[in-house]
Amino acid sequence: MPRPLVALVGRPNVGKSTLFNRLAGRRLAIVEDVPGVTRDRNYADAEWDGREFSVVDTGGFEPDAGGGEPLNALVQRQAQLAVEEAAAVVLVVDGREGLTSVDQAVADLLRRSGKPLFVAVNKVDAARHEGDLPIAEFHRLGLGEVFPVSAEHARGVSELAEAVLQRLAVPRAPPPPEAAEELPEEGADAPRGPIRLAIVGRPNVGKSTFVNALLGQERFVVSDVPGTTRDAIDSAVEHKGQQFIVTDTAGIRRKSGVAQKVEAYSVLRAMRCIDESEVVACLLDAGEAGVEQDARLLGMVAEKGRALVVVVNKWDLGEQGGATQAWYRDELAKRLPFVAWAPMIFTSGRTGKGVAKVLDTAARLMEQYRARFPTHAMNELLERIQVSHPAPLVRGRRVKLYYVAQVAYAPPTFVIQCNRPESVNEHYQRYVENRFREAFGLEVPLRLVYKERQRRSRPPPGAKKA
Known part of the structure; x- marks a missing residue:
């Protein structure tokens, strides 16, 4: 089941990124005491008291910024998209500065979303007594319960997280497995059903062309312009008697490259597809495989524990350049040693060569993924x-x-x-x-x-x- 998403929004420099890092349990967002540091949305899987969720940090939300600098308009749009995707929204405000007209305007926009809303009054670390906490005026926002927090010193964060997760009815994960609770051995029936296969990769590595070759029809728009695919699309495929649900996703590029609003939306959808899949085929461009963006994406797939097929696409162009598969395998093993266990397939979506091997490999991996061992x-x-x-x-x-x-x-x-x-x-x-x-x-x-x-x-x- 996909993790519920909690969005952190608010005007610039109220401490959203610090709260994001605190909820995620590690330093992921850049934190500086200047407005506008967070430009793009930053996502993380998190766990709080045994309950799993995802949290998204957004750029400074200024409702009137759209008519000014184009970058401000993009930042605002990304924040709005995060709210649309979120299961709950936390409005972060600055307790030292008090309630501002921008806070009120943001609250008005959030109220229209219909999502569960919470107010985190940040930077209250200077208050020594409960009566000193500057929260009374923030009740005027009309968004429900108000939580005084100090993200920097972890004060009040637990109470906020608890309230959000209770409102979303997020269940606690089962306790760590004990050896006594072992599974029935391989004689028991293994789970059956279609294999969910997600096709992911950086923009312009040929994902849609690859899926077209896989399906044998022009099911998707194909273009050489990065970012053509704007959302995840499922297609049912049968191969050698096995049913697959193949999902073509938008290109995932590094955080600093997420600029256009449609692409910002697509990144979240692609990440959710990885959560919902069992096998992930990660496409690399034969002309520039193993770059930083590839490594980050493969690391995310491995961290989420999904079966993985590394697909070196556009191999027809690689062969024209004189590359050999043996050389390529050695090079990628050096650059991507943390997924050395994953099978690697060389394909050409344009010619269709090697494409069917991905389904053969996914079926083989699925048997291992669901296997029970004596x-x-x-x-x-x-x-x-x-x-x-x-x-x-x-x-x-x-x-x-x-x-x-x-x-x-x-x-x-x-x-x-x-x-x-x-x-x-x-x-x-x-x-x-x-x-x-x-x-x-x-x-x-x-x-x-x-x-x-x-x-x-x-x-x-x-x-x-x-």
């Missing part, structure tokens, strides 16, 4: 790993891996019980992951969770057995 085979593998390459000593003490069980699929998730989970370093985790990939032929994301083995409590002396 517990005995996994534990035999775990024992061999420790015999051939024991975990390094930590302060003279050995790390022991006792037991492994699969607790989830899509992506495959395994819990490894051990004596010192905090001492299993990143290098050894990667080694164990690679051994699991080799043993089970996995080309999809997998998650290994290290947990301390729960020891059974001993009965008190003299206690009788039941």
Whole structure:
């Protein structure tokens, strides 16, 4: 289920980006004490008290800015688009400056949206007592409950987040899996149904041409102008008896390049398609593959745990330039090592060469993505790993891996019980992951969770057995 989106809006320099970073739990937005730093919308997946949502930071919202500098008009439009897409909106105001006419005008616009609205009175860190908090006048906005916060010092942010998530009825994620809660093994029926395949990539890498070749018809507009596709479009495809839902998305470019209002809208739609998909085919341009935008997009797909096919498109042009697939694979392995597990296919949407292989590969990955693995085979593998390459000593003490069980699929998730989970370093985790990939032929994301083995409590002396 897609995460609900919470939009942060307000006039410039009220601290939206600081609040965004606080909710996201990491520094993602550029924060400077000057108006207008945030130009484009910035998105992040977030978790608060076990509940998952997305948050979007917007540029300064000035209702009368549209008639002035064109950039201001674009920033305003992006903020409006964020409000349209959001499940809830937080109006951020400056408690030090008090209520302004711009705040009131923004509130009037937000009221028309019909979305759940909240007011965050920011920069109240100087107030020492509840009576000193400058919030009374902000009730005049008529947007409901008003929350005094200091995003800089995390004051009041928890109360705001709690209220928003309760209003949206966001459920808490299930607790971390325990090894005892393992899945039925591979004999049980695996989930069936169409495979949701999202086609993503930077603008102008040939996504729509590629999908046209995949469908065998002129289903989409095809153009050499970046940004032709403005929204995500689904098409049903049957290939070798397997049903697919193929989604063509707008080009995702780096944040600083998002300028046109239609493209700003498209980025969010494309990101949501990744959330809703099971397999993602990420198209790279054979003429300039592995650039920064490619790396960011592939990293996002991997972080969300989706099965991935790396598609080097326009390969007919690459071959004309004398490139070989072996050279290309080596180059991309150097530039994109964090998705080295993903299969790579070379295609030409213009000629149709290699396009059908993407569906073949997606079907193969889906079997792995939904697979359930025998517990005995996994534990035999775990024992061999420790015999051939024991975990390094930590302060003279050995790390022991006792037991492994699969607790989830899509992506495959395994819990490894051990004596010192905090001492299993990143290098050894990667080694164990690679051994699991080799043993089970996995080309999809997998998650290994290290947990301390729960020891059974001993009965008190003299206690009788039941």
